[in-house]
Amino acid sequence: MTDKEIIEKINTALAEEFELDEASMVPEAHLFDELELDSLDLVDMVIVLEQAFGFKIREEEEIRSIRTLGDIHAFVIRKRHQRLQSS
């Protein structure tokens, strides 16, 4: 899966779960201010991403620093690469 495909998969999963307008889903979109997610949505988002990509990330400290959609893209891509390298 390429990085572009990962980003598309993330955006599709989040758009479906949180009914986000695809046009608003730009990397710099702030999760709270622009996409109007709340702290509980972040918990749900972790679950959605775990289901979409088949890995566990809920214990990751790095999740707390995620602020934008681009941060999510970068985080998941990094996790995917780490996973591939370790397997």
Add this chain to the structure above:
Amino acid sequence: MWVGFLMTLTVYPLLSLWTLGCMAVFPAAFLLFKFGTRWSTERIVRFFIWIYGRGWIALVFPFVRFSRKGLEKAASIQPVILVVNHLSFFDTYCMALLPFYNVAFAIRSWPFRMYWYAPFMRMANYLDVETSGWNDASLQAKKILERGGNVLFFPEGHRSRNGALGRFYSGAFLLAVETGRPVIPLVISGTDVLLPPGRRRLHPARIRLEALPPVEPRRFSGPTAHIQLKKVVREAIGRRLAEIRTKR
């Protein structure tokens, strides 16, 4: 058109008078209830808020036709978590159509800035889910449920600007899963005709409040239980809202 004009000219001043009258009477009535019933402060204030809402219903009654359906079922299984779609500022007033009064509203922070209502909302132990954050709001809601109170959420978080059902936030559903209390989906319609968001002029309307069958959280399991519950409840409300609109 002139009816709407007449309605706006009469309802707002009467509502102001009703509000001032209730505020004037409240201290004495509160003390009377406190010593006469031994109810908790939050329960007494919720009762008076419900009476206040009933008064509002009486004020608009010449212009608004109200109907209710299925609410008795909700009354029989208290405490419950009520979730209702949100169309207008007056949705909260319409919750006086419920056949029970012991309801704490979970709302955003802006209603707490209405200084004439805020002290009563705080005494009634309403939840400011925006300011307090979910952990504190959740603890507060659990204590309310333990004491036999119901908690009401507008899961869309804000009024719909176009009448369409918005996406739901998870709080109410996570609370249901964690406490095991059933969720009662409420469908309100017609308040967007009475007072659409962003408008001040009132219009005659037919307002309907309907309770759908309760949804038991134990039907769902695993880490996504609250998400599944949220989807089921949202689908039920959306379906019923569409049916009501088709019949209009």
